[in-house]
Amino acid sequence: MDSETLERVREVVRSIPPGQTLSYGEVAELAGIRSARLVGRILAEDGHDLPWHRVLRSDGRSAPHIAAEQAARLRAEGILMVDGRLPREHRRR
Known part of the structure; x- marks a missing residue:
């Protein structure tokens, strides 16, 4: 992987506002x-x-392997997982 690709991905992730999510x-x-x-x-x-x-x-x-920590971090931003999943109405697609 080249550094340009790495930086583009990092920039997209960095730009996700608190309280919102994106899929991979x-x-x-x-x-x-x-x-x-x-x-x-x-x-x-x-x-x-x-x-x-x-x-x-x-x-x-x-x-x-990251579910518990991810759920805790999202909960701190006001996003609640239900049965280990982000409710559909909170997903973009």
């Missing part, structure tokens, strides 16, 4: 790349300083 696919689309998985990889490797918790799977779920 939406971040990829906004960053001009095709791979939602690449977004996940970038956040896992270089996203510690970003609001990574505002990025969810397309079905509104968290990845299992």
